Amino acid sequence: MKKFTSCLSGLICALAVNAPADPQPTAPGPVQINITTAHWTLRLLPGADGRLYQQPVGSAPTQGNLKREQESYPQAGDGYIWEPALQVVHADGNTSTDLIYDGVQQTNEPAGLTLTRIQLHDPVYPFHVTLCFRAHPAEDVVEQWVEIRHQETNAVTLQRMASSSLLLTKHVYLTHFFGDWAKEMLSPITEQLTPGTKVLDSKLGVRAEQFSNPNFVLALNEPATETKGEVLAGCLAWSGSYQCEFDNNNQGVRALCGVNPFASAYHLPPGELFTTPRMIWTWSNQGLGDMSRKLHRWARDFGMRDGHKTREVLLNNWEATGFDFDFDRIAGLFSPAHALGTELFLLDDGWFGNAHPRLDDHAGLGDWAPNRQRLPDGLAPLAAAAIKNHLRFGIWIEPEMVNPASDLFGQHPDWVIRQPQRELELQRNQMVLDLTRPEVQAFEWQTIQTILSVPGITYAKWDCNRYLTQPGSGGLAADRQSHLWIDYVTALYALMDRTAKAFPDTELMLCSGGGGRADYGALQYFHEFWPSDNTDPTMRVPMQWDYSYFFPPVSLASHVTHWGNRPMHFACSVAMSARFGMDLDLNKLPASDRDICAGAITAYKEIREVTHLGDLYRLENPHDNYRGALNFVAPDRARAVVFVFQLQAGAAAPVRPQGLDPQKNYIIHEMNPAPGRATLPAEGRTVSGADLMRDGIVPSCAHAVEASVIELGT
Ligand code: DGJ
Numbered sequence: 001m002k003k004f005t006s007c008l009s010g011l012i013c014a015l016a017v018n019a020p021a022d023p024q025p026t027a028p029g030p031v032q033i034n035i036t037t038a039h040w041t042l043r044l045l046p047g048a049d050g051r052l053y054q055q056p057v058g059s060a061p062t063q064g065n066l067k068r069e070q071e072s073y074p075q076a077g078d079g080y081i082w083e084p085a086l087q088v089v090h091a092d093g094n095t096s097t098d099l100i101y102d103g104v105q106q107t108n109e110p111a112g113l114t115l116t117r118i119q120l121h122d123p124v125y126p127f128h129v130t131l132c133f134r135a136h137p138a139e140d141v142v143e144q145w146v147e148i149r150h151q152e153t154n155a156v157t158l159q160r161m162a163s164s165s166l167l168l169t170k171h172v173y174l175t176h177f178f179g180d181w182a183k184e185m186l187s188p189i190t191e192q193l194t195p196g197t198k199v200l201d202s203k204l205g206v207r208a209e210q211f212s213n214p215n216f217v218l219a220l221n222e223p224a225t226e227t228k229g230e231v232l233a234g235c236l237a238w239s240g241s242y243q244c245e246f247d248n249n250n251q252g253v254r255a256l257c258g259v260n261p262f263a264s265a266y267h268l269p270p271g272e273l274f275t276t277p278r279m280i281w282t283w284s285n286q287g288l289g290d291m292s293r294k295l296h297r298w299a300r301d302f303g304m305r306d307g308h309k310t311r312e313v314l315l316n317n318w319e320a321t322g323f324d325f326d327f328d329r330i331a332g333l334f335s336p337a338h339a340l341g342t343e344l345f346l347l348d349d350g351w352f353g354n355a356h357p358r359l360d361d362h363a364g365l366g367d368w369a370p371n372r373q374r375l376p377d378g379l380a381p382l383a384a385a386a387i388k389n390h391l392r393f394g395i396w397i398e399p400e401m402v403n404p405a406s407d408l409f410g411q412h413p414d415w416v417i418r419q420p421q422r423e424l425e426l427q428r429n430q431m432v433l434d435l436t437r438p439e440v441q442a443f444e445w446q447t448i449q450t451i452l453s454v455p456g457i458t459y460a461k462w463d464c465n466r467y468l469t470q471p472g473s474g475g476l477a478a479d480r481q482s483h484l485w486i487d488y489v490t491a492l493y494a495l496m497d498r499t500a501k502a503f504p505d506t507e508l509m510l511c512s513g514g515g516g517r518a519d520y521g522a523l524q525y526f527h528e529f530w531p532s533d534n535t536d537p538t539m540r541v542p543m544q545w546d547y548s549y550f551f552p553p554v555s556l557a558s559h560v561t562h563w564g565n566r567p568m569h570f571a572c573s574v575a576m577s578a579r580f581g582m583d584l585d586l587n588k589l590p591a592s593d594r595d596i597c598a599g600a601i602t603a604y605k606e607i608r609e610v611t612h613l614g615d616l617y618r619l620e621n622p623h624d625n626y627r628g629a630l631n632f633v634a635p636d637r638a639r640a641v642v643f644v645f646q647l648q649a650g651a652a653a654p655v656r657p658q659g660l661d662p663q664k665n666y667i668i669h670e671m672n673p674a675p676g677r678a679t680l681p682a683e684g685r686t687v688s689g690a691d692l693m694r695d696g697i698v699p700s701c702a703h704a705v706e707a708s709v710i711e712l713g714t
Helices: 287-303 327-340 380-388 407-411 438-452 478-502 537-547 568-576 591-613 689-695
Strands: 033-036 041-046 052-054 086-089 100-109 113-121 127-136 141-150 156-161 164-168 172-178 187-192 196-201 215-220 230-237 242-248 253-259 266-268 278-284 314-316 344-347 392-397 457-462 507-510 557-560 579-582 615-620 627-633 640-646 665-670 686-688 706-713
Touching (some): 033 113, 033 127, 141 156, 141 164, 230 242, 230 253, 230 287, 266 478, 278 287, 287 615, 314 557, 327 344, 327 380, 344 457, 380 392, 392 438, 438 457, 438 478, 537 557, 537 627, 557 568, 568 579, 568 640, 591 640, 591 706, 665 689, 686 689
Parallel strands (some): 314 344, 314 579, 344 392, 457 507, 557 579
Antiparallel strands (some): 033 041, 041 052, 086 156, 100 113, 113 127, 127 141, 156 266, 164 253, 172 187, 172 215, 196 242, 640 706, 665 686, 665 706
16 A cells, blocks of 8 residues: 655645555546555545445455446435435436546645545536545544535435445444433444345434434454454444444445434535535454544544543532422532532532422423522522532533423423424423524523523533424424424534533533433533433443443543442442542431542542543453453553452452553552452552563452452552
């Protein structure tokens, strides 16, 4: 493979940045276009017929004629018979599209990135498509999206418009995750993609997932392990209905990912630009662990906010008080919280509504004035009381929703998403406000602005507790109803972006009735996400393992609660492996549990530089084992932290950390050891990285729901 010739920053380079390699065009034609990262090259090739082809990832270079099956971004209606990436009805009713290669620009961007833009056009219609690829060389990440525009006499209808239609070898193993509320990511499934079409999708509208998940792994030629195999992580950056379709025509597999074409025909006026969501591909030829570490690095740099800052210890009241609180009950948590080492308090649902007080989930959403009985002087005095106790203060919001029992619904019943003539279908007693309407956009922005401007608020949890079941918009014309799915998410991102920009110092948690919005479309505006309402630590061990294929632990909120009634030491140890929080009534906590929490918080503060900013190595898969084990390694490899979570009875076998510096000597020390348990056998010993990785460490845990957190320091 020839090396990419670098261009001056910002300069648009000529097409011939790469000398042609394989596959060869059938006749003299333009050169191959390489999308290149450190260990991966995606090869695109304009053929002699003018179409753009792609060499399948994971297969030998194509010899001889290029076939239509190998088209890079195939179009429906003129010869291509498999699942197309693009399906268009032109202004004159013609249902076919042809795309011919025009040219390419490759531009160097800051931080060593390269943007490749490949222009295609229809020879018969003034219809243009640009395939865009942003390569992140060091992380082996390629972001891909598509831009569509035209100058036809009238609107064209986009019926399918994939963000990416990557062509792969025919031997592909797909790992995907099915779930439900409180079971997010708990059921990983790995299956070989046999001939035919496998579809992962959602039709939920305002969240990407509740059941099927838009984050998946493709292993080429054979199933991958943590340390072996050619793998691609695929993450669709979209918080609405999505479709990831794997079309195996027995010669290759095409992964078509993007907004769900289901009921989403988009009428694009002449002169307007349609941009698809981004698809994020991460490559590794060294298995799942390397893939995730690279994706985590990309995420900390580009996929989330403040990815290089450690996260503070948070106390949330939701599991502790539910809706049952007032000023005194909440303020009464502050002093014990500070005494334990907590740094931030989050007031959850139930603080607002007067004519329709939010005493439970039946009323109040939409009426965002603080409840006068619970908080007679509003939020500011509560925030001030938290700050006086050395805690930052955060607040729960659900700006997109309304209860029919609210002043807002009484004033604007037409603002909700619903189907006319149909009985209102509620979920959790609530409706979704129609964000495609400018007046709703203004209302939601005003709500957010008012709440986040309260003095002392520096953190917010943005929730979304239902999905669409009756997708009708009173704001959209009858012949534009199918725009709702896309226009809603576009307006949502504009609102999130505005919030992030207007409140740059306010930390934001992304939540959707648990983990319904764990996607990089929304996460770019947030600091962390809420993976699940299920905080039983025995469930969180496998769940957080699965999320970690795609999301760095610094982005993953993990709270200590009483779910499952597990030992406090086990619950704290699990939460310490991600972004630590507690959902406990500290005034009711037995002294012994309080001591364990205090010890865990002290330990968390010592190790968070490593767990939040270091590299993650998944060691023992809790889905297949009696225990789960991971370790984190600091960027300079001077420190590491090993976590062992025992789920069932089983031997205290050595756990072998990875990623250490073999030459360095590490001092072994168990953090916050469980009271009453025998000391870690190797406590205080100094052992080389090479020996630790070969021989492992025998943990102090040997029974179900016990855990060991072991620091390796130099
Ligand atoms: C759903 C969230 O997942 C919970 O953490 C909590 O914030 C509730 N909503 C509040 O209604």
